[in-house]
Structure formats: C-alpha cells, structure tokens
Amino acid sequence: MNPELPIKDIYFQCMRCNACCSGQPGFVWLSKRDLMALSEYFDLSIQRFALTFCRIVDLGIVTTLSLKEKQNNDCIFLENDGCSVYPVRPVQCRTYPFWETILENEQSWIEEGKQCPGIGRGSLISSDRILDAFFERRQNAPLSIDEIAALAALRNNWDI
C-alpha cells in the first residue's frame, strides 16, 4: 500500500452501467482543458459550446460551470450506448471513482460502492494509477470565477 493512500487494497472494474452519469441530479464541473477539448470535439467555439451544453452554477462563494442535464437528470451526453463524448470526457468523469474525497477512508469508499457497482470488483488498482488521477484532478480544477468572468459576455444569455 502506498503511504499516501488511506485504503489498503482498491479493486475496481467499470461495469458500464452508466449509474454515475444518470438518474439523479448532479454536477459535472469543467476545467479549462475540458472546455477546450469538448468544444473542439464539436467544432464549436468555447462560447458556443458553453451556451449549448453548460449551465452556470452559483454556489454562493464561487460561481462555475457544469454540464447541463436532461429532464430525467441524465448527463446531457449520455446516450443509449453510453457516453457520446467518451474520448474527450471531462477529467471529473475520466478519473472517477479515484477521487480524494471518495478514497478518503474505507467508509467513504464503501459508501460510494452503493452508487457504483464497479467498486470492489475486478482488478487490484495500482497506487500509481490512483495518484495519477489525484494529480490530474488537481492540475485541471474547474473554472474559477475569474475564468468565468472572461466569458462575461455570455452571462446575459443564462439564467443565473
């Protein structure tokens, strides 16, 4: 076990059930890199991509962007055969369930397993893979209020 990780053996295998992308309200936060990759994928400007697929979320102390959801709370990019933007899915999605909050302790990992049937199954995950996921998330934080301010011209078109 890596001393930086509080949990001894971490087993995981994605079951492709899409439970993490559907069924209940949630947020998919977007880093600058996510916005650039997704807008390029759709051949849209960042502004046009954001207006079409994102919503502004005012959390009080911070305002940021999240992907829109369908009326049934599925991710806007979830289709019958899975994620329609899989090659450029946001860091938040790509690194799930290897988030520091989920891997904080045994209990948080077990709790997440109630939502995600892949937790506790499959192969033993190396500590390097998990630490890489932690690093990737830290390097690609959701847009800050200052970055959103750069998109200020869009604000008039959003209900916030």
Ligand code: SF4
């Ligand atoms: S909930 Fe877990 S097993 Fe299901 S698709 Fe998401 S990561 Fe995979």
